[in-house]
Amino acid sequence: MNSKAYDVIIVGAGVVGCMIARFLSRYKLDILLIDKEADLCMGTTASNTAIIHAGYDPVPGSLKAAMNVRGNRMWDTLAAELGIPFERRGDYVVAVGKEELPSLDALYDKGMQNGVPGMLLISGDELRRREPGINPEVSGALWASTGGIADPFAAAVAPAENAVRNGVEVMLETEFQGFLMDGSRVVGIQSSRGELRSRWVVNSAGIYSDAVMHKAGIRPEFKITPRRGEYYVFDRADIAINNVLFPVPTKVSKGILVTTTVHGNTIIGPNAQNIDDKEDRSVTREGLNEVWQGARKLLPQLELKHAIAVFAGLRPAGNAPCATAGVDCKNDYIIEIPDSVSGLVNLGGIESPGLVSAPAIAERVVELLQDAGERLVEKHDWDPIRSPRPRFRELPKEEQKILVHNDPSYGRIVCRCESVTEGEILAEIRAPIPARTYDALKRRTWLGTGRCQGGFDIPRVVEILSRELGLSPLEMSKKGVGSRFLTRPTKEVEADHAEADV
Amino acid sequence: MLKQMYDVVVIGSGPAGLAAAVEAKKQGAEDVLVIERAQELGGILQQCIHNGFGVEIFKEDLPGPAYAQRFIDEVYQLGVEILLDAMVLDLSSGRRIYATSSQSGIVELSARAVVLAMGCRERTRAQIHLPGSRPAGVYTAGTAQRFVNIEGYMPGSRCVVLGSGDIGMIMARRLTFEGAQVERVLEIMPFLTGLMRNYVQCLRDFDIPLQLRHTVSRIVGNNRVEAVEVVQVNENREPIAGTEEVIPCDTLLLSVGLIPENELSRKAGVALDPITGGPYVDERMQTNISGIFAAGNVVHVYDLVDWVTEAAYLAGRSAAHYALEERRRFAGRVRLESGNNVRYVVPHAIDRESLAEADQRLQLRVSEPIEERVSVEVSAGEERIARSVHRYVRPGEMVSIDIPQKAYDTVQRAESLRVSIRSG
Numbered sequence A: 001m002n003s004k005a006y007d008v009i010i011v012g013a014g015v016v017g018c019m020i021a022r023f024l025s026r027y028k029l030d031i032l033l034i035d036k037e038a039d040l041c042m043g044t045t046a047s048n049t050a051i052i053h054a055g056y057d058p059v060p061g062s063l064k065a066a067m068n069v070r071g072n073r074m075w076d077t078l079a080a081e082l083g084i085p086f087e088r089r090g091d092y093v094v095a096v097g098k099e100e101l102p103s104l105d106a107l108y109d110k111g112m113q114n115g116v117p118g119m120l121l122i123s124g125d126e127l128r129r130r131e132p133g134i135n136p137e138v139s140g141a142l143w144a145s146t147g148g149i150a151d152p153f154a155a156a157v158a159p160a161e162n163a164v165r166n167g168v169e170v171m172l173e174t175e176f177q178g179f180l181m182d183g184s185r186v187v188g189i190q191s192s193r194g195e196l197r198s199r200w201v202v203n204s205a206g207i208y209s210d211a212v213m214h215k216a217g218i219r220p221e222f223k224i225t226p227r228r229g230e231y232y233v234f235d236r237a238d239i240a241i242n243n244v245l246f247p248v249p250t251k252v253s254k255g256i257l258v259t260t261t262v263h264g265n266t267i268i269g270p271n272a273q274n275i276d277d278k279e280d281r282s283v284t285r286e287g288l289n290e291v292w293q294g295a296r297k298l299l300p301q302l303e304l305k306h307a308i309a310v311f312a313g314l315r316p317a318g319n320a321p322c323a324t325a326g327v328d329c330k331n332d333y334i335i336e337i338p339d340s341v342s343g344l345v346n347l348g349g350i351e352s353p354g355l356v357s358a359p360a361i362a363e364r365v366v367e368l369l370q371d372a373g374e375r376l377v378e379k380h381d382w383d384p385i386r387s388p389r390p391r392f393r394e395l396p397k398e399e400q401k402i403l404v405h406n407d408p409s410y411g412r413i414v415c416r417c418e419s420v421t422e423g424e425i426l427a428e429i430r431a432p433i434p435a436r437t438y439d440a441l442k443r444r445t446w447l448g449t450g451r452c453q454g455g456f457d458i459p460r461v462v463e464i465l466s467r468e469l470g471l472s473p474l475e476m477s478k479k480g481v482g483s484r485f486l487t488r489p490t491k492e493v494e495a496d497h498a499e500a501d502v
Numbered sequence B: 001m002l003k004q005m006y007d008v009v010v011i012g013s014g015p016a017g018l019a020a021a022v023e024a025k026k027q028g029a030e031d032v033l034v035i036e037r038a039q040e041l042g043g044i045l046q047q048c049i050h051n052g053f054g055v056e057i058f059k060e061d062l063p064g065p066a067y068a069q070r071f072i073d074e075v076y077q078l079g080v081e082i083l084l085d086a087m088v089l090d091l092s093s094g095r096r097i098y099a100t101s102s103q104s105g106i107v108e109l110s111a112r113a114v115v116l117a118m119g120c121r122e123r124t125r126a127q128i129h130l131p132g133s134r135p136a137g138v139y140t141a142g143t144a145q146r147f148v149n150i151e152g153y154m155p156g157s158r159c160v161v162l163g164s165g166d167i168g169m170i171m172a173r174r175l176t177f178e179g180a181q182v183e184r185v186l187e188i189m190p191f192l193t194g195l196m197r198n199y200v201q202c203l204r205d206f207d208i209p210l211q212l213r214h215t216v217s218r219i220v221g222n223n224r225v226e227a228v229e230v231v232q233v234n235e236n237r238e239p240i241a242g243t244e245e246v247i248p249c250d251t252l253l254l255s256v257g258l259i260p261e262n263e264l265s266r267k268a269g270v271a272l273d274p275i276t277g278g279p280y281v282d283e284r285m286q287t288n289i290s291g292i293f294a295a296g297n298v299v300h301v302y303d304l305v306d307w308v309t310e311a312a313y314l315a316g317r318s319a320a321h322y323a324l325e326e327r328r329r330f331a332g333r334v335r336l337e338s339g340n341n342v343r344y345v346v347p348h349a350i351d352r353e354s355l356a357e358a359d360q361r362l363q364l365r366v367s368e369p370i371e372e373r374v375s376v377e378v379s380a381g382e383e384r385i386a387r388s389v390h391r392y393v394r395p396g397e398m399v400s401i402d403i404p405q406k407a408y409d410t411v412q413r414a415e416s417l418r419v420s421i422r423s424g
Helices: A015-024 A063-082 A098-114 A124-130 A154-165 A206-215 A285-298 A354-371 A397-406 A422-429 A438-445 A458-469 A491-501 B015-026 B043-047 B064-078 B141-151 B166-177 B196-206 B263-267 B305-323 B405-413
Strands: A005-011 A031-034 A091-096 A119-123 A138-144 A148-150 A169-171 A176-182 A185-191 A194-203 A225-234 A245-247 A257-260 A266-269 A307-317 A334-336 A344-348 A413-415 B005-011 B032-035 B081-083 B086-091 B096-101 B105-116 B120-122 B138-140 B158-162 B181-187 B210-212 B214-220 B227-232 B245-248 B251-254 B258-260 B292-294 B333-338 B342-346 B349-351 B360-366 B374-380 B383-390 B399-403 B416-423
Touching: A005 A015, A005 A185, A015 A031, A015 A154, A015 A354, A031 A154, A031 A194, A063 A098, A063 A148, A063 A154, A063 A334, A063 A354, A091 A098, A091 A124, A091 A285, A098 A119, A098 A138, A119 A124, A124 A138, A154 A169, A154 A438, A176 A194, A176 A206, A194 A206, A206 A307, A206 A344, A225 A285, A245 A285, A257 A285, A266 A285, A334 A354, A344 A354, A397 B096, A397 B105, A413 A422, A413 A458, A422 A438, A422 A458, A438 A458, A458 B141, B005 B015, B005 B305, B015 B032, B015 B043, B015 B064, B015 B105, B015 B305, B043 B064, B043 B141, B064 B305, B086 B263, B105 B305, B120 B141, B138 B141, B141 B166, B141 B251, B158 B166, B158 B214, B166 B181, B166 B196, B166 B251, B181 B214, B292 B305, B333 B342, B342 B416, B360 B416, B374 B399, B374 B405, B383 B399, B383 B405
Parallel strands: A005 A031, A005 A194, A031 A169, A091 A245, A194 A344, B005 B032, B005 B105, B032 B081, B105 B292, B138 B251, B158 B181, B158 B251, B181 B210, B333 B416
Antiparallel strands: A091 A138, A119 A138, A176 A185, A185 A194, A225 A266, A225 A307, A245 A257, A257 A266, A334 A344, B086 B096, B096 B105, B120 B258, B214 B227, B227 B245, B333 B349, B342 B360, B360 B399, B374 B383, B374 B416
């Protein structure tokens, strides 16, 4: 039982919740960020295409379009302040065959209406020059210079750490169960750790945002449908695509794209399949085949034998129509303080382009609170900066030498494929929001993501984690409750222990 | 204190690296350095506590650590220098080495000759495109072996093994010893991919069922493995609908193949054979880069450690000779080609003069098993220059054949040599 009364409790620590925590940490507020999982960003933020969209895709006039374009403009400053790996390398929508060309014009028009700067229609020849491996049938492309790629994990971890630096509290493995109400006013939440009181609650529960708002009795018709997308990840030693390549979009999604990541791996995906289970991130034979066929339409020379990982993510697709009359968008974002319940900032349906929009959504939440009469006073000592921690693999040799000289633990490679050192792992376990699971370390350091997929490093990481946390290796887990790596000591070790006890 | 220049630097201290270092030193190389990424020598042998090592070389049946220890003792006696807990990050074609270690910091040095002995890694779940969820409890057999034999912890209590590779079968037995229930071993191919002796000693003797032509079609469980769905496959290795069966378990071990570990070789410009995954080598185990040699599973995946040792002696000897500038007459190479039912042959080429010195041993793997009398033949055009007869050939078991010195004249005229499997 936590007797403290907060000003704001943020439910859900994906990229949106973490950004809101960071933007609100500027003001004199007691803020608590909670998540039901063992780490930040384990839902939609953990598995997506990691694109900073330019903004030509959402329906003009929708909240999605507004947040996308506004968010896109914020990323240079945001990434610099928070140390988020981000590259504004532009993106392409690729038309294959003459029949797809009109779709490019339609996207260009939408982009103009949405206020997307830096778009250009280019010829098939020009694209073939820029990306020689592209399908020779390419007839043209829409080039958007403001498109980019970012590290989606850092996009959540970095603002959350910055928020903690500025006084925000974080409680993980803390599940939202219901609201504490005083009449029609929210006064806190019931959680798996007991009652938590606050003047405001922000619903940033992602795939579960419908269930959270229903607990407050609002928008009973709103429903999140998990829409699964599957992906392949390729070995960067074998395939290196320099560009972000979209096909022309379909009615339901932006299609199966081929893109590079800030870590240099090419990824392909996602397909789009509506499912029922909000925890089902499994990949299917059919789905992977669909992804494969889709990507080969853009890059026929891809070879499946170079794939080193597969994964699936869930888009929290909502069904809220756009609030602006006359805008034909049936699955717009919800970002509101509802009329019928006070003390609640309600978000829902924040699917793609959620990553790029997250900082704009956070700013919008600040505005909503001000509009609701909340007097937000800036802290005089608010620090907007969060410095990234060193990544051995990315440093030039001279800097590697200095790093290892100053701290020998950076000289020991724990993950051979990605050259992740013990020093990096220790830094993440000792970080403001400590990494306490294997996957938390993986998302932060990129260990275990290479060719051997953790085959080499897992026993070593389990040993380091257990040593640092002062817990038995038996308690070490992949991703929190129910996912422990080991079941018991071997007979010999058990016998040794028994002997030692005697 | 490390030197700036070594005669021979060996990268990796598994059976290949140790034997190469021993032999290089014995052949007169003065400064020999072994770089090992772990905190002790021996490589993967240290976790192979089962026996079956040394039967060919020592005529003794040793466990892995004991086999390794013979060579470890020898490298120390011979005065080979050792750099432990160090990872080589870069290797140039000019044999400049860039490594990092917690003890010595960043290390840069050069070698007159290099022996690549990095071994191999296990194929993963993603490489066989295994569908389903991504919970804890899916391990490669080698990772599970390390947990059990080095760390002293069990990775699970109810296991299914996918793949009939040797480590998978050995771990099926090991986990059974430790009280785990091993439900079955699945193999997608219609034949065993590991050694028959391991099938007998690890599966049959412990009543662990082996299902050929079966694979895992889905992993179930969000946090920890709860079950796997197993399915029969057709001749194209595609699942046969209606044959699915769900097996409750908490662990799935993968023993689905090994891949030579050549990321470092690539950096030096070493050309790789897409079939073996290892460098193209000649009869001295030299790669296409002059002065860079390779030995053991980094070249191709062996079935027995004894053959690794034998090949590594050769690589170590060649590296020492190269470092000491003992140049030989070079008569040009003749290529070795894979004929009927031969998946690959190592070495990929031999020098025409090499037969003047000794018989030349070839090692190969077959594509398909043949469970009857067969002969392995080496021919130069129409002329057969070597033949050996075998009771059977199996993809899981390497085949050796020697080209005799008496074929010298024929080989001088040959453009290439072809290795084939013939019935009878």
